[in-house]
Structure formats: C-alpha cells, structure tokens
Amino acid sequence: MDNLSIIAMASIFAAGLTIAIGSVGPALGMGRAIQQALAAIAQQPDERNSLTRTLFVGLAMIESIAIYCFVISMIVIFANPFWGHFIKAGG
Amino acid sequence: MEIVGINQISPDQVIIWSYGFITLNVTILYTWLVMAILVFVSWLATRNISSEMNVSRWQHFLEVVISIIRGEISEMTKKDADKYVPLIGTLFLFICTCNVLVIVPGFVAPTSSITTTASLALCVFIAVPYYGISRNGLFHYLKEYFQPNFIFFPFHVMGEISRTLALTVRLFGNIMSHEKVIGILLAVTPLLFPVVMQALGLLIGVIQAYIFAILSMVYIASAVSAEEEHHVHVEVKQKILQLNNFFKEEFLWII
Numbered sequence: 001m002d003n004l005s006i007i008a009m010a011s012i013f014a015a016g017l018t019i020a021i022g023s024v025g026p027a028l029g030m031g032r033a034i035q036q037a038l039a040a041i042a043q044q045p046d047e048r049n050s051l052t053r054t055l056f057v058g059l060a061m062i063e064s065i066a067i068y069c070f071v072i073s074m075i076v077i078f079a080n081p082f083w084g085h086f087i088k089a090g091g
Numbered sequence: 092m093e094i095v096g097i098n099q100i101s102p103d104q105v106i107i108w109s110y111g112f113i114t115l116n117v118t119i120l121y122t123w124l125v126m127a128i129l130v131f132v133s134w135l136a137t138r139n140i141s142s143e144m145n146v147s148r149w150q151h152f153l154e155v156v157i158s159i160i161r162g163e164i165s166e167m168t169k170k171d172a173d174k175y176v177p178l179i180g181t182l183f184l185f186i187c188t189c190n191v192l193v194i195v196p197g198f199v200a201p202t203s204s205i206t207t208t209a210s211l212a213l214c215v216f217i218a219v220p221y222y223g224i225s226r227n228g229l230f231h232y233l234k235e236y237f238q239p240n241f242i243f244f245p246f247h248v249m250g251e252i253s254r255t256l257a258l259t260v261r262l263f264g265n266i267m268s269h270e271k272v273i274g275i276l277l278a279v280t281p282l283l284f285p286v287v288m289q290a291l292g293l294l295i296g297v298i299q300a301y302i303f304a305i306l307s308m309v310y311i312a313s314a315v316s317a318e319e320e321h322h323v324h325v326e327v328k329q330k331i332l333q334l335n336n337f338f339k340e341e342f343l344w345i346i
Contacts, residue, residue, distance in 0.1 A: 049166070053305065060302040064257050067264035074267070078100040 003086050011080055015073035022069025029062045094199050097274045100267070102199045103206055118204040125188050125201060156184070163305070168312050175311060178218055182211060183304035190266060190296025194289060200296075203266040205259065212258040215307040216251070223314030232314065258306060265299050 037055040041048050094117055095102045102117040109115065136149035146154075160180045165172035189202045201207045223232040236247045269292045276285045 053163075053166075056298070056302055057305055057309065060261060060306065061257075064261040064264075067261055067268070070268055071260055071264045074100055074271070078098055 004083075007080070007082055007086060011076050011083070015076045018069050018073040018076070023066045026062050026066040030059055033058055033062065094197065095203075095270070097271065097278075101204045101206075102201075103204050117199050118201050118207060121189075121199055122201040122207065124198075125185065125192065128192075129184060129188060160304075164308060167305075167308055168315070175222070175308065178214075179304050179308050179311075182214070182307060183300050186211070186262065186303055187297055187300035190300055191293060193266075193270075193292060193296065200266050200270070202262055203270050205263045208263040209259045211262070211303070212255045215258060215310060216255045218307070219251070219310050219314045222311050226315045235314070254306075254310065258303065262299055262303055265295060269295060 033055065037051055041051050044051075095105055099105065102121075105117045106114050107117060107120060132149075133153070136147075136153040139147065140150055141147075157176070157180065160183060161172050161176055164175050164179060168175065186202055189200045189207075192198050193200050220232065223235075236244050269288075273285055273288055273292065276288055
C-alpha cells in the first residue's frame with residue numbers, strides 16, 4: 001500500500017471516529033440540560049422566558065463541542081493538508 | 092442548480108469573476124445581495140413612516156421586529172436597551188436573512204463560509220471592550236481582567252479569544268453542515284425527505300441567528316455590568332448592616 005492510500009484510509013477512519021465519539025458527550029449533556037430545564041419550567045411557569053433563553057444559550061455552548069468535532073472531520077475529509085502535501089511530493 | 096460542490100467546504104473557493112488581484116467569489120456576491128435586500132426593505136418600510144393611527148403594512152412589520160429585539164435586549168440588560176439595538180439587531184437580521192434565504196434555489200448562504208462568520212465574530216470581539224470602556228471607563232474595564240487577582244489575567248484573555256472562536260465555528264459549522272446534509276440526502280433519497288430536512292434547516296437557521304445575537308449580548312452585558320454588580324454588593328451590605336442595627340435596637344432589651 002502506498003502513502004496516498006494509507007492517508008485516505010486513515011482520514012476516512014479518523015473522520016468517522018471523530019464525529020462518532022465526539023457526539024456522545026454533547027448528546028448526554030444536552031439531554032441532561034433539557035431535562036433540568038423542563039423540570040424547572042414545570043415548577044415555575046412564570047419564569048419560562050428567562051429559563052428558555054438560558055437553556056438556548058447553554059445548549060449552544062454544549063452543541064459547539066459537537067460542532068468542533070464535525071468541522072474537524074470535514075477538514076480531514078475535504079481539506080486534508082497532508083493529502084495535498086503528499087500529492088505534491090509524489091508528483 | 093449547484094454552485095458549491097459537495098467536495099468544496101467553503102463557497103470562497105468558487106470564484107465568479109477576477110481581474111488582477113481583485114477576485115469576486117460567491118460569498119462576497121451573496122453578502123452584497125443580502126445587504127441590498129435588507130437596505131431595500133428598510134427603505135421601503137420607512138419611506139412614508141408615520142405616527143398616525145393607520146400605518147402601512149411594512150411599517151407594522153418592521154415595528155414588530157424592532158420591538159421584539161428591544162424587548163429581548165432590555166430583559167437582559169435591565170435598562171438602556173437602545174444603545175445595543177443597532178449592533179445586536181443588525182447582527183440578528185443579517186444572519187437570519189442569510190439563513191432563511193437558503194430555501195431559494197441557487198442561493199448560497201454567506202454564513203456557510205468561515206470568513207463571514209469570523210468577521211461577524213470579530214465585530215463582537217471589538218464591540219465588547221468598546222461598550223465596556225464607554226460605560227465604565229478604561230481603568231475599571233481593565234481592572235476586570237485582574238479579578239480576583241493578577242494570576243487570572245491570562246485566563247481572561249484566553250476566554251475572550253476562545254469565545255470569539257466559538258462564535259465563529261458554531262455558526263459556520265451549523266450552516267455548512269446543514270448544506271452538506273442536504274447535498275448528501277439529495278443523492279440518497281431524492282424526492283421528499285430533503286424537503287423535510289430543509290424545513291428543519293429554516294428552524295436551525297433562525298435559532299442560530301438568535302443564539303449569535305443573544306451570546307454577543309451576553310458578552311457585552313458581562314463587560315458593561317461588571318461595575319454595577321459592585322454597586323449592588325455595596326447596597327446589599329448596607330441593607331444588611333441596617334437590618335442588623337434594627338434587630339439590635341429592637342431585641343436588645345429582651346436579652
């Protein structure tokens with residue numbers, strides 16, 4: 001197996017693994033956050049606006065971790081720096 | 092009609108026209124388009140603006156939008172919302188228009204390019220010290236970086252930089268990922284399912300615009316209100332002291 005196919009294989013594998021493992025934590029975190037927020041809204045419906053806004057901001061913070069993983073996997077697949085380097089080196 | 096291919100991560104790579112070192116790519120073109128739409132609609136709405144009983148439909152629409160934005164901001168800052176409405180409202184309207192216009196065939200959202208989102212996040216990065224200094228003065232603003240003591244200075248600086256990066260990547264990742272998902276679904280299940288995903292994409296786009304605006308407001312509010320919390324603490328301490336004195340006077344004779 002030459003260098004290029006090793007890089008292609010490793011890239012595909014790493015991209016899948018990145019998004020697979022990277023989305024587990026944020027999913028659990030978002031589940032817990034929504035659970036607590038729903039419980040809080042059920043207890044205090046008057047505070048719904050403030051709670052919903054805080055929930056959205058918090059969800060955005062948690063979600064950004066999964067988005068980082070996604071962006072990295074997209075970079076590995078579509079804009080892989082090593083790929084171009086070895087194509088240039090190989091001629 | 093496909094302008095940005097599935098194997099291109101950013102619409103910056105699609106160059107429509109170039110002359111010398113000036114290049115016009117898809118991102119810039121559609122940013123101009125969105126700006127033109129926003130300016131045109133605002134012009135249309137404020138053309139014959141009136142404070143009479145019967146106002147035009149466009150004026151109603153714009154008043155509803157502005158009052159919602161003002162209400163959200165004044166709920167967060169508790170006062171003087173008008174100072175932040177121009178910046179936050181513009182950010183929200185621009186991102187929201189970009190994300191909603193995705194359903195028009197042939198339109199590429201400028202927010203699916205990391206250069207657009209990075210420049211928007213840089214606006215927030217500059218606006219935070221601007222509002223902080225103009226509200227509290229340079230000394231009090233810089234003092235916040237050394238709270239609770241000077242060891243925390245690098246962490247505050249790192250926090251500023253990393254949250255700007257997070258704003259950038261969050262918006263870019265959401266919109267770009269949605270475009271890619273639609274592209275892949277069109278290849279796998281062509282007819283109906285992509286429509287459902289596009290409807291979901293509208294929701295995601297509006298929520299992301301809301302989150303961008305709210306987060307930038309949170310950052311600005313944290314720089315502005317740091318000094319006021321101090322005043323509040325002093326007031327609370329005075330209140331407690333008064334209560335203490337009151338109880339001493341009232342109950343000392345019992346003891």
